[in-house]
Amino acid sequence: MLEAPKQKTITTQAMEQIRQLIFDGELAAGSDHLESELADRLGMSRTPVREATLMLAQQGLLEVRPRKGVRIATLSLKDMEEIYAVLTELEALAAEEAAGKGYSVEELAALKQSIEAMEDALKREDREAWAMADNDFHAELVRLGGNSRVQSIVSMMANQVRRARAMTLYIRPLPVKSNEDHRAVFDAIRTGDADKARECHRSHRQHAREVLIELLKKHRLFQL
DSSP, rough: OOOOOOOOHHHHHHHHHHHHHHHSSSSTOOOOEHHHHHHHHHOOOOHHHHHHHHHHHHHHSEEEETTEEEEEEBHHHHHHHHHHHHHHHHHHHHHHHHTTTOOTTTTTHHHHHHHHHHHHHHHHOOHHHHHHHHHHHHHHHHHHOOOOOHHHHHHHHHHHHHHHHHHHTTEEEEEEEEHHHHHHHHOOOOOOOTHHHHHHHHHHHHHHHHHHHHHHHHHHHOOO
């Protein structure tokens, strides 16, 4: 018998809702908020909200200030450049290791499905659906790499990239090249070409970094 899906804890629900408010820009970078304010906004008690903010602080999305509530974290262009430098190398390593594992077509189905979802989203010019599928691709790529430490570090830093991307999602060109890059990485993993998988993904991440940084500079969305 299949097990019933586990219910998310109140703390997890609070964490996900606050994180989404940050990504959507409703809790602006640099703004201060009391626990009581956040609790009222979410319709929850202060305890799960307090626990959620501690978890989000570990992810670098906010700062917990004793007796003063929380401050939503800001990022500079230097922060983003450093984060992308780390993500580029770790995800390129994951792609290389995934290609060396000899995965079957069935085992690569989720990765392929995320690419198809991105392609479908682009046809509909649904940027939010594309962003969700893009998140799925990168998460699955890292999972396929099989390195738990890489997964942990990438998960923590990817939240910062998601926040920056959410701010630029509707002012960037349609990410057609990004989809082509994803397909090339998938093909390299499918055929077991570890060197090509690593280099394709590194090139992809480097290009994505250049696009994002230029948009942040042009629209002055982050600290210089």
